[in-house]
Amino acid sequence: MEPLTAFAFDDDASAEEAALAEATCALALGRLDGLVAGLSGDEKTLFCMHLLRRALIAALLQSGFTDAEMRFEHWFAGLSRAPQETPLTPCPAHAIVRALLAELGHHTWEPLSEASQTISPAARFTSDGRDNDAAGLPAEALEAGHALIGECPLPSDACLPFAALEQLNRRLRQSALFAPVERGAAVLPLLDRDVAIERAGIRTPLWALDALLGRLLASCCTWRVPLPCPGAVTAEALGPQLGSCSRRIAMAERLAASVQGLIEVAETARRQAMRMHDSLGHLRSSARAPQVWMLLAGFAPLGLEQMGVAFGITRRGTYAVRDALVDAGMARVETVKGKVLLEATGEHEKASQMSSERSGALPSPLLAEFDAAMDEIDRLLDRTR
DSSP, rough: OOOOTTTTSSOOHHHHHHHHHHHHHHHHHHHHHHHHOOHHHHHHHHHHHHHHHHHHHHHHTTOTTTTTHHHHHHHTTOOOOOOOOOTTTTTTTHHHHHHHHHHHHTTTTTTHHHHHHHHHHHHOOOOOSOTTTTTTTTHHHHHHHHHHHSSSOOOOOOOOOOHHHHHHHHHTOOOOSSSSSOOEEEEEEEEEEEEEEEEEOOOOOTHHHHHHHHHHHHHHSSSSSSOTTTOOSSSSOOOTTHHHHHHHHHHHHHHHHHHHHHEEEEEEEEHHHHHHHHHHTSSSOOOOOHHHHHHHHHTTEEEEEHHHHHTTHHHHHHHHHHHHHHHTSEEEEEEEEEEEEEEEEHHHHHHHHHHHHHHTTTOOHHHHHHHHHHHHHHHHHHHHH
């Protein structure tokens, strides 16, 4: 469920509180812009892999697929069914992820488009096997989102996006596609009688605005790179019960929370890139193992067949990459439903492995022989004194 602010159904907040929320949001926006600008090539790749995963899962959760995060990794590998559809989900889950990957595959920021183009052919996102008349809704939502964001006026005297965000919010509340759907009634048969029950409205595709919101921030000169903002646009911020200042706070807080999540992703990408260079830096620059590991660490585990498709590796080459990553302690092999998956290991797992290797090496016969020789030398030295 989407988080609710403290101002829902209450009196409007003060202008000072709204200004403080926007100032906090502006600080997070500026920090992320600086972090992204300072990322190296491998750090950008890791950042984009994490960002794509976050954007896809956030889109599915916003659409009402509550089990999306739990099923995502095995669904990506083709080993699990799609997230469960409900009467509140507007379209199939695989239609959303395919539309988002296609959209971000043409992104103006090259690292993000390359990451999406690498993931798309490897994805084995299966459908639930049922026809759905709303399968074309994701493409329609993205097209409508482009139009709405393009119509928002740009501020003339500042590089802050909040005036444009208010205008976008106003247009979304008037949109037949994006405005929140009110609760309705459903008639169900019960004991030979028809009983009317209240039912929540179908989710509107606000995830499309999350994917495109960076374009608005870049057009306002807030960001240099128009990044997606998973979870930034919520139905709660579009609700009619909010006053103007409370609405500003809701928009700023949700955008700040989304941006803070991306800041954490950027910091994680830096740590992971450092670890990768320490463990795999001896490989040649064209080696596939580091590229494969960045997808494993940032997005999801891979099957060997997926690895071959994504990176253009032969079957024998996939074994070589697997062995190199496993030997370096960067990945482990798991078998799920008879299929071999390569999964990235965490830093603590590698440290534990190295510690066990060291402890296992202590009773080695060679070390025992060395210790005995040193004891004999000490005894000989004692005799000569």
